Amino acid sequence: MSAGEWHSTEDVLEFLAHAGDFLRSRPAMHNTPLTSVEKLRLSGRPGRLGWLVEDGEVRAAYLHGPATHRVNLTPLTPDQAGSVADHLAGREVVAVTADHDTSTAFAEAWQRKTGAAAEPTVRIRLYRLGTLTPPDPFPEGRGRVLQPTDHEDLVRWCGEFLDAVGEAPAPTWAESRFADKTFTFWETPDGTPVSIAGNTPMVAGMVRVDPVYTPAHLRGRGYAAAATVEVSRAALAAGATDVVLYANPFNPTSNALYQRLGYVPISEFTVYAFTAPETRATA
Structure with missing residues (x-):
């Protein structure tokens, strides 16, 4: 597999043209990105939206809220989590939400990249109706x-x-x-x-x-x-x-x-909150 490349846009329609099929391929696991992107589409509000292309296929996506500075990720491998941390470097990120393994991998990568402290703040379980x-x-x-x-x-x-x-x-x-x-x-x-x-x-x-x-x-x-x-x-x-x-x-x-x-557990999600080094130093 070739090294992937992250792309980003603030245009919801452009994002959906590239990553819409990918998000729709796993509606349960991608439920939060799907509803969040739809809210952006209907409201006309901006949002930083990204997708990962590997071997000509979209393999992952993220949403970065311009007001909340929170990142929501679809499932990633540790290498992909590291690459999206590199891609987002220089942007303010105060928290990440994803399935537990992805969220943890991103938190570790973000700590290495920025020196920010990461603390797990929320754990939630995703159920799908059988x-x-x-x-x-x-x-x-x-x-x-x-x-x-x-x-x-x-x-x-x-x-x-x-x-x-x-x-x-x-x-x-x-x-x-x-x-x-x-x-x-x-x-x-x-x-x-x-x-x-x-x-x-x-x-x-x-x-x-x-x-x-x-x-x-x-x-x-x-x-x-x-x-x-x-x-x-x-x-x-x-x-x-x-x-x-x-x-x-x-x-x-x-x-x-x-x-x-009749609901069946399918995944665990974790939210990590980040504290920048300069914030900790003055606390």
């Missing part, structure tokens, strides 16, 4: 897709979810990771919402379920399972071939739930 298996018994109630008139309630529920997981909110709703998603409430027979599940728009036959949230005082009654089943069914009915979700691998309750519903 055969959807609703719980039995199924909680009483119904699923209801939220409408524009539910926006105030949606913002409140998403805010509670962020508080529960310790995630900082975006400056505005439009900039949040929720703005482009469809949400479904699971409601009790009297119409009271007791759980919520979101899903991304379908891209390359892939839908990601995110987030799933039930207030603490309502947990243990099957409501999260019901909400997850509702959005999973809707995705399948819409023609999705890959329905995926992420879970905290250290939460045995959610992992057991998703596996009972």
